[in-house]
Amino acid sequence: MTMKRRGATWAACALFLVTPLSADALDEAIGRALFRRAWVPAPSSTQANDGLGPLFNARSCTACHGNLDRMPVQTDDGNAVTDEHLVLRFSDSEGRPDPTYGRQMQTSAVAGVAPEGRVVQSEHGYSAAGLAYGKLGPGIRTGALLAPSLRGLGALQTVPDEALAAIAAENARRDDGVRGRVNWVMDRDGQRRAGRFGWKASLPSLEAQVESAFALDLGLSTEGRPRPEGDCTAAQEACLAAPMGNRNAPFEIPPEIVSRITAYLASIKAPPLPEPDRHGLAAFERAGCSACHRPSLPGSAGPVQAFTDLLVHDLGPDLDGGATEPGVAPTEWRTAPLRGLSQTLANEAGLLHDGRARTLEEAIALHGGEAALSRTRFASLPEAEKRRLVAFLNSL
Numbered sequence: 001m002t003m004k005r006r007g008a009t010w011a012a013c014a015l016f017l018v019t020p021l022s023a024d025a026l027d028e029a030i031g032r033a034l035f036r037r038a039w040v041p042a043p044s045s046t047q048a049n050d051g052l053g054p055l056f057n058a059r060s061c062t063a064c065h066g067n068l069d070r071m072p073v074q075t076d077d078g079n080a081v082t083d084e085h086l087v088l089r090f091s092d093s094e095g096r097p098d099p100t101y102g103r104q105m106q107t108s109a110v111a112g113v114a115p116e117g118r119v120v121q122s123e124h125g126y127s128a129a130g131l132a133y134g135k136l137g138p139g140i141r142t143g144a145l146l147a148p149s150l151r152g153l154g155a156l157q158t159v160p161d162e163a164l165a166a167i168a169a170e171n172a173r174r175d176d177g178v179r180g181r182v183n184w185v186m187d188r189d190g191q192r193r194a195g196r197f198g199w200k201a202s203l204p205s206l207e208a209q210v211e212s213a214f215a216l217d218l219g220l221s222t223e224g225r226p227r228p229e230g231d232c233t234a235a236q237e238a239c240l241a242a243p244m245g246n247r248n249a250p251f252e253i254p255p256e257i258v259s260r261i262t263a264y265l266a267s268i269k270a271p272p273l274p275e276p277d278r279h280g281l282a283a284f285e286r287a288g289c290s291a292c293h294r295p296s297l298p299g300s301a302g303p304v305q306a307f308t309d310l311l312v313h314d315l316g317p318d319l320d321g322g323a324t325e326p327g328v329a330p331t332e333w334r335t336a337p338l339r340g341l342s343q344t345l346a347n348e349a350g351l352l353h354d355g356r357a358r359t360l361e362e363a364i365a366l367h368g369g370e371a372a373l374s375r376t377r378f379a380s381l382p383e384a385e386k387r388r389l390v391a392f393l394n395s396l
């Protein structure tokens with residue numbers, strides 16, 4: 001057994017004895033179990049599981065990413081959102097967090113700490129209700145995000161930053177208004193890397209995304225995000241005073257757990273691609289969709305057929321998401337990968353970052369800004385070709 005394997009749980013060791021798994025497969029199996037693990041507040045008798053919160057949205061990754069696909073949002077009679085997989089973010093138009101509530105509204109908290117509020121749905125979208133710590137700061141906007149599908153993310157990681165930079169350079173010379181750019185972000189080792197995960201492409205690697213989820217969604221600290229109090233701010237005293245987890249280690253979640261969950265995520269394959277309908281793909285290209293939803297990107301392990309360019313594009317005021325991330329405008333989004341679209345449609349999970357579009361036609365109609373010309377081209381396609389294009393999207 002290697003050093004890395006020393007922290008393996010008894011359950012995982014038992015698994016290792018019964019089924020001869022390769023080292024990678026074992027890491028994935030442990031990663032899957034950790035992805036499903038429900039964390040508990042500190043102090044608890046099993047320190048290895050504690051440190052949840054003080055403010056949090058859910059107790060496990062699975063609570064929001066249950067079947068790994070995007071899921072529809074349910075509301076109760078009072079229009080309050082009853083699912084955890086839709087989160088509400090807070091920021092000003094530059095991506096600076098709310099001085100009191102931080103970056104995200106945590107809808108749950110440990111005993112003795114008040115949850116921040118709840119999410120309600122109206123005809124204008126989602127907003128915050130029952131805010132427990134007073135008003136939002138001046139200029140603070142709210143924006144809802146759905147938990148995306150987690151299939152096929154490992155492949156997105158294999159596209160070199162240079163390849164994305166080259167596509168962005170090519171975009172700068174286009175004459176159709178498409179101006180995608182790399183969202184360069186600082187990785188925790190101080191290196192500048194291409195952001196590629198999250199709706200705003202704000203995280204450069206799966207590992208960084210996992211650490212962000214631990215901090216924002218679960219209130220658990222990691223090497224990359226060492227604050228045990230997660231998203232609590234200086235204005236939230238009860239939260240800061242609450243007990244924190246894992247008193248014998250510098251972080252509540254040790255690096256081995258982060259790396260095993262990361263390995264598990266990287267192992268989840270994208271759904272298989274159907275035999276391509278050449279006519280559907282041709283219509284997709286004619287309408288200019290493929291300028292952003294690139295059918296293929298060059299990955300270090302072969303072509304990545306995810307129908308995205310991993311760049312951020314400004315889609316105009318109809319897709320102003322309210323809250324945003326530093327360095328990304330509220331109207332800018334990562335080109336959504338269209339691979340797996342058929343599953344999202346089958347689940348009736350809603351399209352676009354907050355599920356606001358019910359149908360493909362509605363989603364296309366909301367494409368403005370850099371995609372305005374493409375939207376017009378789609379609208380002027382002959383009916384038969386439009387149907388071909390929509391059928392093609394439905395097959396992905």
Ligand code: HEC
Binds near residue numbers: 064209
């Ligand atoms: C409260 C619900 C919630 C919980 C709990 C949660 N997530 Fe997420 N997850 C989301 C949302 C919402 C997004 C989109 C965030 C964004 O765009 O900034 C997301 C995004 C992601 C992504 C990026 C997907 C992509 O397409 O780029 C990964 C990977 C991920 N989550 C993994 C995890 C892991 C691992 C955990 C547990 C440590 C976790 N999540 C816990 C809601 C959740």
Ligand code: HEC
Binds near residue numbers: 344
């Ligand atoms: C300028 C770049 C650009 C062009 C051109 C473009 N898109 Fe998009 N598309 C995006 C971005 C960015 C998003 C994510 C927006 C959001 O989540 O709010 C998106 C989202 C989508 C979605 C929703 C996916 C999901 O998982 O929710 C669909 C469907 C879609 N586009 C189809 C098309 C079609 C069809 C065309 C051509 C008629 C097209 N797009 C042209 C950039 C583009």
